[in-house]
Amino acid sequence: MAPDRSDGAASCACKGIRRCLIxxxxKGKGQLEAKEPKTVHYFLYNPETRLAVSKDAAAASFPFPGVFLWENFISEEEEENLITTMDQDVWNESQSGRRKQDFGPKVNFKKRKVRAGGFSGLPAPSQNLVLRMQQEPSLAGFQPVEQCNLDYHPQRGSAIDPHLDDSWLWGERLVTINMLSNTTLTMSLEQGLPKMGLAEEVRVAVRLPRRxxxxxxxEARHRWKHGIQREDVQARRVCSTYRELSAEFLPGGQQAELGAQLLNVASSFQGSPV
Structure with a gap:
């Protein structure tokens, strides 16, 4: 297939409250503007101490478990090769100014149904990356069954709203490789941390260096929502997110047989975007 443009946008796939610059x-920005909470407490994640540090010294730092950062996971040459390979496939329009490529099973989360559909496996370049991930103790046994590539660009006003990933199908660890530019992952807890005297929304910025x-x-997976704000996309950014299966689809689970089939397809590393 001919590659799609990666530096602009002529159409919009936003639905509901989603929005992009197009x-x-x-529709007019005013009609789409969401109301921000009156008070938000801002913190910055320190990967060395694993603490969320207050940006304005108005509150004490607190432990922020559930985040592991691996800087320079890929080399400049690997990054270039990965992006070149991705751009040879079509980028499909997604919401909030993003474009995407999916490698994974067909899922209906509302009805809790999953099937292989056109899933033919993860892409070939990911095989060595997954092997490298598995060398990290916290990722031991990590076997992804889905890969989602997302393309962000400031010209489209790309962002992704705060959200929690599904936990019926997807397992404990969410793994993302950040490419082409630095960005910030914003973790948010709308109900605040009352025990710390923070009754309003709390946001923790996790800086993601390029590569x-x-x-x-x-807690960072199941309690805190995560998102990418528009202002944190200053140049083209591409990320690959890998997801593993939940216990229900692993040996001993109710849908272990289906899980084994999906893992077998995924591990062929011969896939093309669904």
């Missing part, structure tokens, strides 16, 4: 021009890998697990 739909803002059509780094980040893992979310535990």
């Amino acid at each position: 739909c803002e021009e059509v 780094s890998l980040v893992v979310l697990y535990g």
Whole structure:
């Protein structure tokens, strides 16, 4: 297939409250503007101490478990080769100014149904990357069954709203490789941390250097929402997110047979975007 443009946008796939610069021009920014909470407490994640440090010294730092950052996970040459390979496939329009490529099973999360569909495996370049991930103790036994490539660009006003990834199908660890530019992953807890005297929303900024890998697990995976704000996309950014199966689809689970089939397809590393 002919490669799609990666530096602009002529159409919009936003639905509901989602938005990008294109739909803002059509509908008007004012109609789409979401109301921000009156008070937000801002913190910055320190990967060395694993603490969330207050940006304005108005609150004490606190432990922020569930984030693992691996800087320079890939080399400049690997990054270039990965992006070149991705751009040879079509980037499909997604919401909030993003474009995407999916490698994974067909899923209906509302009805809790999953099938292989057109899934033919993870892409070939990911095989060595997954082997490298598995060398990290916190990623021992990590066997991804889905890969989602996302393309962000400031010209499209790309972002992704705060959200929690599904935990019925997807397992404990969410793994993302950040490419082409630095960005910030914003972790948010709308109900705040009352025990710390923070009754309003709390946000923790996790800086993601170019070519780094980040893992979310535990509280950061299940309690804190994560997202990428528009202002944190200053240049083209491409990321690959890998997801493993939940216990329900692993040996001993109710859908272990289906899980084994999906893992067998995924591990062929001969896939093309679904």
